[in-house]
Amino acid sequence: MPVRKITVNVEPRPYDAIIENGLLRTVGAHISETMGRNARVFVVSVPPVRKHWKATLGKSLKAAGLQHDWLEMADGERQKHLGAIEKLATKLVERRADRGSLIVAFGGGVVGDVAGMLASIYMRGIDVVQVPTTFLAQVDASIGGKTGVNLAVGKNLLGTFHQPRAVLIDPEVLKTLPEREYRSGLYEALKCGVIANPEIFDYMEQHRERILQRDPKSLEWLIAECVQVKADVVAADERESGLRRILNFGHTIGHALEADTSYKVFLHGEAVAWGMVAACMIASGMKKSSAETSRRIISLVLQYGQLPKVQLRGRSIVRRLLSDKKTHNGVVHFVLPTEIGKVEVVRDVREQAVVQAVDELRKLSKR
Ligand SMILES: NC(=O)c1ccc[n+]([C@@H]2O[C@H](COP(=O)([O-])OP(=O)(O)OC[C@H]3O[C@@H](n4cnc5c(N)ncnc54)[C@H](O)[C@@H]3O)[C@@H](O)[C@H]2O)c1
Ligand SMILES: [Zn+2]
DSSP, rough: OOOOEEEESSSOOOOEEEOOOTGGHHHHHHHHHOOOOOOOOOEEEEEHHHHHHHHHHHHHHTTTTTTTTEOOOOOOOOOOHHHHHHHHHHHHEEEETTOOOOHHHHHHEEEEEEEHHHHHHGOOOEEEEEEOSSHHHHITTTSSSSEEEEEEEEEEEOOOOOOOOOEEEEEGGGGGOOOHHHHHHHHHHHHHHHTTTTHHHHHHHHTHHHTTTHHHHHHHHHHHHHHHHHHHHHOTTTOOSSSSGGGGGGGHHHHHHHHTTTTSSOOHHHHHHHHHHHHHHHHHHTTOOHHHHHHHHHHHHHHTTTEEEOOOOHHHHHHHHHHHOOOOOOOOOOOEEEEEEEEEEOOOOHHHHHHHHHHHHHHHHHH
């Protein structure tokens, strides 16, 4: 099987994302090739990942002659706060990490964000390699250099841009991912299909069973195609001025659903799934897309499993959208599909259209 290597073209230094089944066993070799043998490695991870994969990673670092330490943070989104970074940074100092040390972020998006931010500010910035272990982190969070933590008053409000030196993706580690986490990540892949690459969309339509069974070959292909989409968008718009917005397809309403239920009902991808359904309804209502395009997208979303029910009313989502801290001057942007593989960023969606779409989600949930 050919190795998939995708270059993320950012300034000042492009880096590669490598996608390959079994890659965890050669992570050490890749690191010493990219960074030289002298870097001291500090792996940041969480207990569930340690349990399944520490031995494999450790062996591979050792085989490459890399001296390494294991640093752990507690698991879960609630751990994504400044306190976690302070604790890890203190451990780094105690273990004499210096400016030449390397952090390996080994976990899902939470670890990627925390370890990435830690690397960006420890001694004013040290290198980080991302080794993502959830589907969501493999196709999305590990690429693009965004890092961040939450504040009690809102998510991802503190953060930095800090591009990794490399992103090393082994689809095989997904074997141990809980089913719901896995499926939730798949909606981000579906998103990549809708916003930029119809081949991904067709593939997900045609190979649903294989993908749900986590067939390694299918995953290697799917993840690589999604990484390509994200890499292209990031390279064109490193600091998120315009184009990166298309990655927010499904996220406008998705974020509102998550926030309105205090992040307790939906996993991120599940909320995005509903958000994509709503965006399709809005798009066909505004005649941005054909009814057939919307139907195809909605149907594929619903084929990837049962989503938690939407119980709130459209009105409260609209209130939520307008009060979102990231909303500028009351203008809410929607990313709407025009055809499969193309989207448009729209600012003039009528409130009533949003209310109606969310009320439709509620009805769909009841089926
Ligand atoms: N920086 C970005 O560009 C970006 C983009 C999207 C999302 N994010 C962030 O990513 C976070 C969500 O990431 P996530 O969905 O990966 O959640 P997560 O990191 O919390 O991981 C989900 C769960 O799976 C466990 N896990 C991870 N890998 C495993 C494996 N291989 N086997 C068994 N269990 C495993 C984790 O320990 C955790 O319990 C959010 O905080 C979000 O803000 C960041
Ligand atoms: Zn997302």
